[in-house]
Every structure is written in C-alpha cells, then in structure tokens.
Amino acid sequence: MLGIVLMLVAAALNATASVLQRRAARDEPESRSFSAQLMLDLIRRPAWLLGILAMLGGFVLHAVSISVSRIALVQPVLVIELPFTLLAASWMFGLRLGRRDWTAIGLQSVGLGMLVGCLAPSGGDPGTVPGATWALGIALTAAGIVALVVLGLRARQGRRAAFLGVATGAAFGLNSSLIAGVGAAVSRGDGLFTTWQTYAVAVVGPVSFFLLQNALESGTLVASQPGFTLTNPAVSVAWGLAVFGEQARGGGFLAAGVIGAVLVGVGTLLLARSPLLESDTSSGAGPDAGTGGGSAPPRGDVREPATGSRRPGE
Template identity: 40%
Template sequence: MTAVILGLLAGAANALASVLQRRAAATAPEADAFKPSLILDLLRQPLWLGGVGALIAAFVLQAAALSMAGLALVQPLMASELPFTMILIAWLPPRGLRLVPWAGVAVLTAGLAGLLIAAAPSEGLGVPGPGEWIIATAATAGCAAALVAAAWRIRGPVRGVLLGVTTSLGFALTAAFMRTATRAFSDGIVAVLTSWELYAMAAAGVASLFMLQNALQSGSLVAVQPALTVADPVASIALGVGLFDESIRTGPWLAAEVVSVAAILLGSAVIARSPLLHDERAVTPARRG
C-alpha cells in the first residue's frame, strides 16, 4: 500500500512538472529544437526551474516506491499523471474544476485500477546480467532512435506524439536502472555510489529530460501528455518482466487486462479532447517574437 501511495504522489509531482515545463518550453524559439541552447534558454525561466524541482520530487518518490515494489506495479501508477495534469490546468485562472472532463478521468482511473487488479503484478527477484542489460538498452535505444528520426522530419502535434513516446521509453529504462540502484542501498551508500547502474540511470534520465523538453516544445499537452501517460507503463511492464522476472497474470485474466488498457486509452482520448487542453492560452503564455 505504501508503494502505491508513493507511486500516485510521484504521478502528481510529474503532472505539476509537465504543466510548469510546458508553459516555459512553449516560449522557446523553434530554432532551439534538439540543441543544447534549448536548455540554456529554459534555465533562465523560473517556471521551468519550478518544473525541474517538481520532477526531482517525482524522481525521489518514484525511487522510494521502486525500493518497495517492482516496475510492473509502480510504473503503471504513473498513468495517474494525466488526470492530475487536467486538475492542475483547471486550477489556472480563470478556469474551474467543473471544466475537467470527469468522465474521462473516471474511465482512465477505472482502467488503471482494473489493470493492476487483473495483472496482479508481483515483485521479481531476478538480477539482470550484463547480457540482459545490453539487450534491453539496445532495444530501447534503437526504438528511440527510430522515433527521433521520424520526428526530425515532422512538425506539429505528430512530432510531439513521437517525442512523447520516445521520452516514455527513456523514463522506463531510467526506472529499470533505478530499480537496481535502489537495491544497492541494503549494502550501504558506498555500494550505491560504486554501482554502474546509478550512473546509467543518471545518463538515461538526463537524456529523457532533454527529449521531454523537445516534446513539450513541439506539441501541446493534447498530443504529448497521452503519449507520455500510456507508453511508460507498457514499456516498464515489459522491462520488469524481461529484466527482473516480475510476473503478471495471464490466461483468462488477459481479457480483463486488454479491456483495462483499452479503458486507459479511451480515458486518455476523452481527456485529450478537453477544451482545457485545446486552449493553449490556458497552459502557456504568449510566444516571444
């Protein structure tokens, strides 16, 4: 139960980070896309720094949850980020909570609860070897590279979707490294600081954060947020099963799991059509000339 609460709090912190960073990233010049100058420009914006602070809080909460449970349980909880995002946007004046698409929020929440109940993910005791890490990292990096290559040639919301999925893959791999790094705490801080997974986690996290800024700059939350919300749990469950021998229920339960995933997608689609998200002014200030 504690891991579930921490996972939900991490989702709320991620939602706050997305809203603040989107408002800041939308003002960055389009010429900064895929360049370090994008980060340099954002570093001068208090809103973006506030979003980074919220992202750090989410990172700490997620690490605490992963120290108690596996990827297959913790990461799907991050899907709660989208409903939290809607509520945060609704709080921005002159909005109100009555404008939140509560039907979409309810369907997504029911789908998430149904997925966790049907899958009943159990924590695995497997310890990935070098070969398994190489395969997982290469597969993730290969998929990410293909998505970035496609996004490079596209503008607008589609680029935001592609980069949103890319970001989710990166954060899923980051969580996998985090899972191993948190296990090292039982052997003391020295073991943590000398584990290569800690530095791999940092590298994957920084790369994912960079991709997130490009995703937020490229498309509105209408495009980016559902992609972030749905892709991360799917990738994380796959990594949890493949790397850590975590298990989910199969057989007749697969039908309930498919229905639950469909509910998550439906809820995300309903939320994405909300006027709150379509009205860019509700989320971002005017772009600089």
C-alpha cells in the same frame, strides 16, 4: 501499498511539472529545438524552475516507490498523471473540466484499478538479471528511442511533439528500470556508487530530461503528454515482465487486466482531446502570464484580426 501511494504523489508532481514547463517552453521558436540556447532561455524563467523542483520531487518519490515495490505493479499508476495534468491545466488556464473530461477520468481510474489489482505481479529480481540480458534490453529500448527521435525531427509541430513525447516516455521507462536495478543492488549490500546502473541512470536521466523539454517545446500538451504518459509505464512493465522475470496472474485475472488496460487507453484518448490541454496556447492565460521572459510571441498564441494586423501586446 506504500509504493502505490508514493507513485500517486509522484504522478501529481510530474503533472504539475509538465504544465509549468510547457508554460515556459511554449514561447520558444521551433528553430531552437535540440539546441543549447533552448536550455539557456528556459533556465531564466520562474515557471520552468518551479517545474524543475516539482519534477525533482516526483523523481525522488518515484525512485523510492520502485525500490519498495515491483516495477510492473507500481509503474501503471503513472497513467494517472494525465488526469492530474488536466487538473493542473484547468487551474493554470482558468478553465473547468467538462463532462467528457470527468467521464474519461472515471474510465481511466476504474481501468487503472482493474489493471493493477489483476496484474499483481510476483517474483522477479533485477539483481539476478544477467549482464547480457541487461545489455539486450537496453539496446532494444535505446534503438526504439532513437527511431522515434529521428521521426520527430523529420515531422512538424504537433506530430513532432507526439513522436518526441513517446520517445520521452520510453526514455523515462528505461530510466525507471535502471533505478530498479540500483535499488536491488543496494538492498543486497552493494554500494550505491559501485553498481553500474547508477552511472547508467546518470546518463539516461539527463537524456530523458532533455527529450522532455524538446517535446514540450515542440507542441501543445495535447500532442506530447498522452504518448509520454502511456509509454513510460508500458516500457517499465515490459521490462518487469520480460527482463526482471516478474510473473503476472493469468486466467480470469489476465482477461480482467486486459479490460482494465483497454479502459485506461480509452480514457487516455478521451483526455488527450480535452480543450484544457489545447488551452496552453491561449495568450496571457493563467497566473504565470507575463513571466515567460522572452520577447518572441508563443507559437499558436497570436490570432490575426480581420485587418491582418496583430492586436496590441501580442
């Protein structure tokens, strides 16, 4: 139960971080994708820095949650990050949740409860996984991430953000699995800096962060957030069951868990179409308006009047 509570708070912090970072990154031109200049621009923006603080807080709670619970149990809770993102976006952009949004949140919440309650994994230990199995799991996950990044780089705007969002979710899912390995090593008495997973996290973590910034810069939250939200726990659960040897309940519980997963998926797809996620392209909306620190107009923010000239201030 403690792990689930910690993961809920982590999801809320991650949602806040996504909205704040998207708020800052939306002003960046597409030409700066995957460049050092993108990071140099963002680090000067207050909204981005606040987002980083929220993200770090979420990371710490996430790591503790994984350490005290089985990864296949607590990682599905991360899908609640999308409703939290909607709530944060509604405040940021001054809009209200509609009936469809609340219905979707209800479906996702019920589905999540069914999935977590029926899955109830047992057994499994990251500390007993052979090195060859770790290597195979990392190689397969990394290959999928690279393929998604390549597809994203070849795509444009919304499609690029979608591909990079899924790649980011997979990278964070891999990072969570490595953190579970660190926790298992420390719990059996190994030193934090003597286990190889610690150094793997030091590599995968920054890569995941870099992918996230590019996903947020490439398009609206409606394009990037759903893929990130679903892929992260999906990869982690796959690792828990396929690599760590965790066992989920079968029979009727498995069928109910599948129904819960379907409800989560339906709710997520409905939430992904919410105008609140599209509203991050509204010029000057929200309390952080004007703090972007850049002179270039946000992509998608400018509306051309009938005369073909831009309105003053745009």
